[in-house]
Amino acid sequence: MRAVVADGAGGPEVLSVQEVPDIEPGPGEVAIEVAATAVNRADTLQRQGFYPPPPGASETIGLECSGTISALGDGVEGWAVGDEVCALLAGGGYASRVVVPAGQVLPVPAGVDLVHAAALPEVACTVWSNVFMVAGLKPEESFLVHGGAGGIGTFAIQLAHALGSQVLTTGGTADKLAFCAGLGADVTINYHDDDFVEVAKSATDGAGVDVILDNMGASYLGRNVSALATEGRLVVIGMQGGSKGELDLGKLLTKRAAVIATSLRGRPVEGKAAIVASVLEHVWPLVADGSIRPIVEQTLPLEEVRRAHELMDAGSHTGKIVLTL
Numbered sequence: 234m235r236a237v238v239a240d241g242a243g244g245p246e247v248l249s250v251q252e253v254p255d256i257e258p259g260p261g262e263v264a265i266e267v268a269a270t271a272v273n274r275a276d277t278l279q280r281q282g283f284y285p286p287p288p289g290a291s292e293t294i295g296l297e298c299s300g301t302i303s304a305l306g307d308g309v310e311g312w313a314v315g316d317e318v319c320a321l322l323a324g325g326g327y328a329s330r331v332v333v334p335a336g337q338v339l340p341v342p343a344g345v346d347l348v349h350a351a352a353l354p355e356v357a358c359t360v361w362s363n364v365f366m367v368a369g370l371k372p373e374e375s376f377l378v379h380g381g382a383g384g385i386g387t388f389a390i391q392l393a394h395a396l397g398s399q400v401l402t403t404g405g406t407a408d409k410l411a412f413c414a415g416l417g418a419d420v421t422i423n424y425h426d427d428d429f430v431e432v433a434k435s436a437t438d439g440a441g442v443d444v445i446l447d448n449m450g451a452s453y454l455g456r457n458v459s460a461l462a463t464e465g466r467l468v469v470i471g472m473q474g475g476s477k478g479e480l481d482l483g484k485l486l487t488k489r490a491a492v493i494a495t496s497l498r499g500r501p502v503e504g505k506a507a508i509v510a511s512v513l514e515h516v517w518p519l520v521a522d523g524s525i526r527p528i529v530e531q532t533l534p535l536e537e538v539r540r541a542h543e544l545m546d547a548g549s550h551t552g553k554i555v556l557t558l
């Protein structure tokens with residue numbers, strides 16, 4: 234099999250496609266011949282040596298893939314060789330073959346091709362688990378997602394809009410924010426020019442937003458808490474603005490608000506399977522009926538993995554970058 238191998242930690246130049254030993258599914262796992270995999274921001278952190286795989290996971294980068302099941306491990310039920318699927322991975326996606334616990338495999342949604350399906354598992358599972366399973370966003374509530382034009386953001390806007398919430402989002406350029414509006418964002422905020430706290434307050438008649446999905450961490454912590462409504466929930470999933478910030482507990486207490494931080498990759502297999510099952514039940518029908526579509530800005534062959542990482546590092550993309558095999 235072929236896989237992207239990292240020659241130490243560093244820039245995109247450390248990555249190359251090489252022949253590596255074949256892998257076989259263990260009990261409860263399936264093997265997938267990979268058609269496509271998608272690039273996530275976490276992949277660039279792993280390449281730089283800041284985000285090692287959890288114990289037992291593949292050393293190969295890659296948190297999601299699509300493809301065709303080629304072998305079943307002992308005890309796997311509900312899947313057959315030849316099924317077209319996509320999967321949430323703890324690692325190993327940048328390869329021609331992956332093995333993954335059967336509970337992390339999803340069917341390709343109706344109306345989506347195999348290549349675009351590779352862009353769905355990580356964002357669908359992250360957004361659904363945090364915004365709906367953890368923060369419990371309700372249709373009558375308001376929702377702010379930072380970085381609406383990114384992989385996570387483009388999915389979060391579409392999902393919250395489809396389920397009836399008022400959606401606010403931040404972004405760095407007018408073009409990206411126009412794209413977000415096209416996906417269903419009701420309020421767009423340029424983070425270079427405008428204070429998202431003020432905009433969020435005025436868009437909610439002074440109440441503040443009920444749920445925030447945050448990719449920035451420390452640099453936005455104080456302002457995120459200020460932007461929350463009474464009984465609001467802030468879910469931090471990224472630390473692009475640092476990990477250590479100052480939290481005003483008095484403000485949190487007065488609002489009876491919550492700050493939660495989660496990571497999907499390190500969850501146990503059973504926890505991931507529960508999220509995947511919930512995504513299949515609640516989110517896949519919205520993809521199948523066209524309410525949500527995978528946003529893929531660029532598709533490159535796996536051999537151009539360095540170029541894909543250069544694009545991710547530059548951050549000018551909208552939606553996802555996909556690698557095909």
Ligand SMILES: NC(=O)c1ccc[n+]([C@@H]2O[C@H](COP(=O)([O-])OP(=O)(O)OC[C@H]3O[C@@H](n4cnc5c(N)ncnc54)[C@H](OP(=O)(O)O)[C@@H]3O)[C@@H](O)[C@H]2O)c1
Nearest residue numbers: 273274359380382383384385404405448470471495496497
């Ligand atoms: N905890 C978890 O389980 C989990 C799972 C998946 C992802 N994540 C995290 O989620 C974040 C997004 O991941 P991704 O793969 O979607 O990456 P991505 O496509 O590169 O998106 C990154 C986003 O960050 C935005 N951004 C940069 N500076 C900002 C600022 N000052 N204010 C607001 N937004 C800003 C960018 O907006 P512009 O392009 O408009 O500048 C862009 O939309 C990352 O931090 C990633 O680590 C966490």
